Amino acid sequence: MSQPAQAILVCHKGEVVKKLDPNDLYTHCDPQSLGFETTDELSGLDEVLGQRRAMDALAFGVDIRQEGYNVFVMGPNGAGKRNMVLQFLRQHVEAGPTPDDWCYVNNFDQPHKPKAISLPAGRGKQFHEDVEHLIDDVRAAMSSAFDSTEYRHQRREIQDSVSRKQQESFDQVTARAREQGIAVIRTPMGIALAPIGKGGEPLGPEEVQNLPDDERSRITRESEMLERELQEIIQSGPQFHRQARRKEKDLHRLVADTTVEPLIEELRQHYHDLPPVLEHLEAIKRDLVENAEQILRLHLDEQEEPSPQDGSLVPQAVEPDIVASALMRRYHVNCVICNKPGSGAPLVFEDHPTHPNLIGRVDYLAQMGTLVADFNLIKPGALHRANGGYLVLEAHKLLMQPYVWESFKRALRAGSIQIESLGQALGLMQTASLEPEPIPLKIKVVLMGEPMIFHLLREYDGDFAELFKIPADFNVSIDRNADSQMLFARLLAGMVKNRKLLPFDRSAVARIIEQSARVAADSGKLSVHMRMIADLLLESHYQGRVRGDGAVTSTDVQKAIDMQVHRSARLSERIREEIQKGSILVDTSGRQAGQVNGLAVFPFGDMLFGRPMRITARARMGSGQVVDIEREAALGEATHSKGVLILSGFISGRYVRKLPLSLQASLVFEQSYGGVAGDSASMAELCALLSAIANAPIYQGIAVTGSVNQLGQAQAIGAVNEKIEGFFDVCAAQGFDGRQGVIIPHANVRHLMLRSDVVQAVKDGAFSVAAVNNVDEVIELLTGMTAGEADENGDYPPDTFNSIVSARLEEFARKRQAFPSGLELRQAA
Numbered sequence: 001m002s003q004p005a006q007a008i009l010v011c012h013k014g015e016v017v018k019k020l021d022p023n024d025l026y027t028h029c030d031p032q033s034l035g036f037e038t039t040d041e042l043s044g045l046d047e048v049l050g051q052r053r054a055m056d057a058l059a060f061g062v063d064i065r066q067e068g069y070n071v072f073v074m075g076p077n078g079a080g081k082r083n084m085v086l087q088f089l090r091q092h093v094e095a096g097p098t099p100d101d102w103c104y105v106n107n108f109d110q111p112h113k114p115k116a117i118s119l120p121a122g123r124g125k126q127f128h129e130d131v132e133h134l135i136d137d138v139r140a141a142m143s144s145a146f147d148s149t150e151y152r153h154q155r156r157e158i159q160d161s162v163s164r165k166q167q168e169s170f171d172q173v174t175a176r177a178r179e180q181g182i183a184v185i186r187t188p189m190g191i192a193l194a195p196i197g198k199g200g201e202p203l204g205p206e207e208v209q210n211l212p213d214d215e216r217s218r219i220t221r222e223s224e225m226l227e228r229e230l231q232e233i234i235q236s237g238p239q240f241h242r243q244a245r246r247k248e249k250d251l252h253r254l255v256a257d258t259t260v261e262p263l264i265e266e267l268r269q270h271y272h273d274l275p276p277v278l279e280h281l282e283a284i285k286r287d288l289v290e291n292a293e294q295i296l297r298l299h300l301d302e303q304e305e306p307s308p309q310d311g312s313l314v315p316q317a318v319e320p321d322i323v324a325s326a327l328m329r330r331y332h333v334n335c336v337i338c339n340k341p342g343s344g345a346p347l348v349f350e351d352h353p354t355h356p357n358l359i360g361r362v363d364y365l366a367q368m369g370t371l372v373a374d375f376n377l378i379k380p381g382a383l384h385r386a387n388g389g390y391l392v393l394e395a396h397k398l399l400m401q402p403y404v405w406e407s408f409k410r411a412l413r414a415g416s417i418q419i420e421s422l423g424q425a426l427g428l429m430q431t432a433s434l435e436p437e438p439i440p441l442k443i444k445v446v447l448m449g450e451p452m453i454f455h456l457l458r459e460y461d462g463d464f465a466e467l468f469k470i471p472a473d474f475n476v477s478i479d480r481n482a483d484s485q486m487l488f489a490r491l492l493a494g495m496v497k498n499r500k501l502l503p504f505d506r507s508a509v510a511r512i513i514e515q516s517a518r519v520a521a522d523s524g525k526l527s528v529h530m531r532m533i534a535d536l537l538l539e540s541h542y543q544g545r546v547r548g549d550g551a552v553t554s555t556d557v558q559k560a561i562d563m564q565v566h567r568s569a570r571l572s573e574r575i576r577e578e579i580q581k582g583s584i585l586v587d588t589s590g591r592q593a594g595q596v597n598g599l600a601v602f603p604f605g606d607m608l609f610g611r612p613m614r615i616t617a618r619a620r621m622g623s624g625q626v627v628d629i630e631r632e633a634a635l636g637e638a639t640h641s642k643g644v645l646i647l648s649g650f651i652s653g654r655y656v657r658k659l660p661l662s663l664q665a666s667l668v669f670e671q672s673y674g675g676v677a678g679d680s681a682s683m684a685e686l687c688a689l690l691s692a693i694a695n696a697p698i699y700q701g702i703a704v705t706g707s708v709n710q711l712g713q714a715q716a717i718g719a720v721n722e723k724i725e726g727f728f729d730v731c732a733a734q735g736f737d738g739r740q741g742v743i744i745p746h747a748n749v750r751h752l753m754l755r756s757d758v759v760q761a762v763k764d765g766a767f768s769v770a771a772v773n774n775v776d777e778v779i780e781l782l783t784g785m786t787a788g789e790a791d792e793n794g795d796y797p798p799d800t801f802n803s804i805v806s807a808r809l810e811e812f813a814r815k816r817q818a819f820p821s822g823l824e825l826r827q828a829a
Contacts (some may be wrong), residue, residue, distance in 0.1 A: 019741060019768035025754045027523035028511040031554075033482065034489055038503040038551050040412045049082050049487055050478035050528045055088065061470035062092055062390070062444060062624035070412070070471050072395070074475030079532025080393070083351070083446045084474075089347050089446070096345030100241045101338040102439055103127060105280050106330045106674055108287045115373035116336075116437040117276045122341040127277065130270065130282075134263055135331050138288060139295065141259045146296050154251055181827020195219050195389040224454060249293060256292035260285050268475040284331055287581040314652025329376055335747055336360075336380040337387065340619055345389035350382035353398045358382050359407050360419040362434050366560040373434055383417050386443055395449030395457075406685050407535035409463050413826025418440050477525040485513055488526055495534060501541040512536060517559060518721065518753040532606070565607065572609040572726075579612075580733050586612045587700035588734045594618060594692030597781065598669070598684035599723035599742070608719050612703050614670040615681060617688040622664020624648070642679060647686050649710040650775075655806045657794060659813035665689055680717035683745075694804040698782045701740040703727040707747070712775040716747035721754055728758050728767055736761070741768030743778055776802070 036042055054073065063069035071217060075081050101124025104114045109241040119127055134187035144150055149481055183195070183202045195211070196202060211219070266283045271277040285723050288295070339346070350357060360381035372560040382391055399405055411417050447468060454471060457464040478484050489509050496504055504512075513526065520527035528532075539560035578584045586597060598615040601608045644667060652661045667685050684704040685745040705723050717723075723741045731740045749771045761767040765814065772778050776787035779801050788800025796803035 002440070003041040019747065019762070019770045022759050024749055025058075025752050025759050025769060026756075027480075027514075027753065027763060028414065029485060029513040029515065031506040034486070034506045034509060036489070036506055037508065038505050039489070039493035039496045039595040040418065040503045042457040044497060045487060045490040048088070049491050050475050050484075050526075051714050052083065054472040054474045055084075057470055057472040058085065058088055058446070061446075061472070062089070067415075068466050069449065070467045070468045071472050072454050072457075072468045073446060073448045073472040073474065074451045075175075075448075076450060076476060076529070078529055078531030079474050079476060080528075081474055082394075083530070085392060085446055085448065086349060088727070089392070093345045093347045093389060096389065099345065099442075100339060101125065101127075101335060101339055102387075104334040104336055104378050104436060104589050106332075106375055108283050108330070111330075111374070112433060112434055114378065114436045115280070116439050117280060119274060119277065120341075121339040121343070123271075123274075124333075124335040125338040127271070127336040128338075130267055131331060131333045133286075134267060137263050137330050138260055140329070141263065142256060142292070142295050143613055145259045147257045151251070151255055155248060167762050185598055213736055235243050241316045252292040252296060253289050256289045256295070257285075259579065260288050263475040265445065284666060287330070291327065294821050329374060331375050334378055335578075336378060337384050342448045346386050347390045347392070348382050348386035349392040350396070351394075353393055353404060353408075354401050355404050355407060356381065356423050358398075358401075358404055359411065360384055360417065362421070362436070365608075375434065377437070378419060378434070378436055379416035381417070381419075381439060383411055383443065384439065387417070387439070388442055388448060390444050390450065392446045395453045397631050398447070399453070409467060409585035411441055412443075412445065412467050413463070414438075415441050429780045430669050469742065476529055477520040477522065479523075480513075480517055480524050484526060488513055488516065491528075492533070494538065495537055496541075499534075499537070499541075501537060502550070502552050504540070504552045504557075505535075507556075508540060508552045508557045511554040511557040512540075514753065515557070521721070521753075522720065522751050523753050523814055524750055525827070536564075538561065538771050566655060568604045568607040569609065571602070571604060572611070572729075575611050576729055576733055586730060586742055587614075588731050589737055590700050591697035592700060593695050593697045594688055594699070596688045596691070596698050597700060597727065598681040599705040599727060600681070601702050601719040601726070608722045610724065612727045612730055613672060613681075614708050615667065615684050616670055617665060617667050617685070617692040619663060619689065621815050623664055624661035642794055644682070644685065646679075646682060646708065650686065650708065650712055651689075651809070653710060654712065654790075655802075656809045656813060659810060661809070661818070662811060662812040662816040663693070665692065677754075680705055680723075682706075683708045683714060683775065683778060686712075686775055687782055690775075690805055691783070692800075693808050694801060694805065695808075696801060699784070701731070702743060702782055703741075703784070704778060706745040706772075706778075708775055709825060713749070714774055714778070716745050716751070716774050720744055720748045720751050724752075724769060725755055725758055729763065731767065732761075736766040739763060739768075740766075741770060743770050743781055746771040746773050749776050789800050 008096075054075075058071055058073065073081050073085055100118045103117045103119065103124050105114050105117055107115045117127075178196070208357070264281055267281055268278060271281070355361075356379070360379045360383070361379050362373050363377040363379060364373050365377060398408065403426065410818070418438045419436045421433070445468075451473075457468075477489075492504060492512060493510055496502075496747055507540055512533070516527045517525060518525050519529060519532055536557065540552050540557045543556035543559045543563075547556060560778070577586065580588045587595075588597075594617045596615050597612045599610055600613050601610050605610075632816040647667075651663065656662075667689060683706040685696065686708050687704060690696075703723075705720065706717055709715060722743070727742055752769075754769075756768065762769060770781060772781070776789075779785070779787050783801060785796075785801040786799075788796040789803040790796050790802070796806055
């Protein structure tokens with residue numbers, strides 16, 4: 001460490017490539033620039049920070065009143081989509097019109113098809129209550145009417161008229177029989193005929209036998225005729241009773257009509273402006289009149305007196321109150337949607353969008369050992385509750401529910417809500433069930449989900465583009481400048497006040513701003529990932545409360561960040577431990593040809609941890625193929641394989657333009673037992689491969705990250721901070737020698753927001769970070785050799801790295817030309 005500043009200085013093309021200054025590694029936020037002491041001095045932020053594009057799209061989708069202009073809000077989980085969307089929509093629902101109420105009523109002609117009636121907001125509940133009062137009043141009024149003296153008198157007259165008619169017919173036959181000298185006698189066995197003697201008394205059998213033959217014959221003839229007349233009278237009895245029952249039914253209808261009409265008329269006056277309600281009131285009246293006898297029977301059952309023998313009621317086949325309930329339920333009004341007048345448009349967020357919860361359902365009632373359903377058991381779904389307003393759903397929850405997506409789309413396309421069970425929707429249920437009348441649907445749907453869900457639906461669901469025409473794309477970061485930092489501070493202040501946390505002083509706010517830039521992976525950006533921000537606020541508040549101060553400071557924020565990392569760092573620490581023990585081979589000193597330290601990251605929850613991985617390459621004469629061992633072992637993903645293929649293009653284009661590429665090489669991530677994804681190690685792989693071809697040793701204290709194109713240019717990669725820190729931690733564990741460091745693409749410099757201990761080590765000269773633009777700069781840093789620049793003929797200066805590589809590849813090509821066949825080539829190899 002005697003000359004740390006010169007450890008990574010080399011010359012390339014006459015320019016000096018040097019390590020980055022500590023100020024390049026971390027962009028601080030000066031607390032003094034914020035202009036406040038604590039968040040108590042700041043007002044909360046009224047607008048949604050950094051989401052102007054998404055909010056404009058959402059506003060357009062909400063305001064346009066055309067079919068299909070529903071909104072899909074896309075953004076990563078935890079971005080605060082739900083809160084922002086609901087907050088935005090709440091401002092619109094208050095000014096929106098209040099939708100109508102909807103009621104289901106009995107269809108007296110087809111009870112399995114209940115009717116839907118629309119009423120102005122507030123009147124649906126009133127209609128329900130008015131009909132309840134009507135039914136109570138009808139039962140009371142009919143009870144009084146059926147108990148009245150006039151009704152009893154008219155009913156007795158009907159019953160007495162039947163008896164009188166039968167008695168008059170009987171008396172006429174009796175009188176005519178007496179004129180013929182025959183008596184009509186009532187006996188316990190029925191009616192008998194007998195001749196009458198001179199004293200007016202019926203003759204006995206012996207006296208009848210003593211009568212002259214002519215007289216006996218006459219009496220027999222007359223008796224037969226009288227018997228036929230009496231039989232006709234007896235047989236006409238049921239007819240008389242039927243006539244009486246018809247008259248009684250007409251009487252009941254008359255009484256019911258007279259009783260119900262004034263009560264119905266009162267409701268007619270109240271709902272004169274609603275024809276569907278008037279139509280239903282008429283249907284109620286007709287049904288009440290038709291069922292007057294049943295109502296009378298219920299009334300008589302309710303008046304049943306105890307039996308004089310044991311004081312108990314006469315046993316009934318069915319309890320009267322059950323029958324009464326079943327009869328009167330047919331007149332109820334089921335107000336499925338009841339809105340408060342002036343409440344504005346409804347806003348519904350359905351967190352559990354199952355088929356019943358979204359579309360609605362019909363419940364069943366256990367009655368007399370069976371399950372029955374009627375219109376009173378129809379229950380609304382989220383579509384009903386949000387009808388005329390806004391429905392907010394989470395896409396992944398909606399798609400996870402079986403068959404709900406298709407039913408949901410069907411409702412949107414049809415513009416109506418058809419309540420049916422899942423069995424009915426799928427055609428699996430053939431039994432008779434309720435078929436409620438569909439309710440017209442006028443709704444604005446806001447679907448929220450990750451971008452991947454949006455693009456998959458857009459690509460594979462033909463209906464999606466017609467139903468959700470407005471994408472609202474949530475941004476995860478904003479530009480970092482003085483103005484945005486103050487807006488961010490106000491955002492924090494509002495969240496602190498809403499959650500009733502300790503005030504945050506300006507140093508704490510400055511530290512959160514810096515961490516937000518770190519999460520955004522860009523020193524010039526601020527992350528607006530709301531879950532991350534909220535979690536850090538809550539955990540920093542906890543640390544401040546434990547410390548016992550009146551405000552949260554940067555120390556508390558840093559403690560919260562450190563604890564977040566610590567909770568997830570077990571696997572990372574275990575990997576470093578295995579490297580330290582030598583179980584995982586990673587060198588941080590010495591030199592080795594064909595070997596370089598690449599950098600990778602692995603996730604743990606929301607965290608990313610970096611680690612070095614040894615990359616090795618072997619090269620020999622061959623058929624011009626670079627073998628990616630990871631791909632051959634089915635461990636490499638497509639982007640990684642692409643990066644390896646680019647290496648062949650680079651080598652062919654730079655070194656052997658006039659000869660065939662006669663190289664057989666292999667590349668591998670040593671001790672890698674999982675998948676390898678991405679091309680961020682392609683620069684390191686290229687350096688290892690070139691080192692193997694030239695047999696030029698590489699200093700192992702420097703790790704390399706970055707992708708490379710076919711022109712040899714370094715390209716930016718992700719997770720640069722975590723990768724640098726992963727190698728730094730390994731170097732720290734094995735001991736610094738003042739020459740260790742990491743090479744990154746120059747395009748990644750703006751992404752640097754490194755830990756304070758890494759920045760301090762760079763200040764002390766113990767560690768270095770260098771930014772490069774191309775592979776030549778990387779080679780010079782790794783090998784200490786001059787890369788060399790080709791002249792007009794494509795030749796490189798002698799003793800330069802590129803000249804050695806070029807010479808080796810030309811040697812491979814000439815040797816290959818000496819072999820007449822590929823078989824001989826393989827044997828020679």
